[in-house]
Amino acid sequence: MNLALPRLCSNCRHYQRLAQRTPFKLWDRTCAKCEKEIKTSYSPNRPEIIYCESCYNNEVA
Ligand SMILES: [Zn+2]
Known part of the structure; x- marks a missing residue:
């Protein structure tokens, strides 16, 4: 598999909760x-392919 799978995905809910309390940088990406809108700590100029949680789960399933 030639994808850099986002580590964040398995912890999305945790990180989003954290982000509401602390200035942790999350980017709006799709x-x-x-093309669903998602939040990620991967900035838009990073080369990794970003998937939402459900697509990520489909890929690793
Ligand atoms: Zn998706």
């Missing part, structure tokens, strides 16, 4: 597959 899933590379379904």
Whole structure:
């Protein structure tokens, strides 16, 4: 598999909760597959392909 799978995904809910309390940088991005809007700590200029949680789970399933 030639994808850099986002580590954040398995902890999305945790990180989003954290982000509401602390200034942790999350970027508004869209899933590379379904184009759903997601939050990620991967900045837009990073080369990794970003998937939303459900697409990520489909990929690793
Ligand atoms: Zn998706």
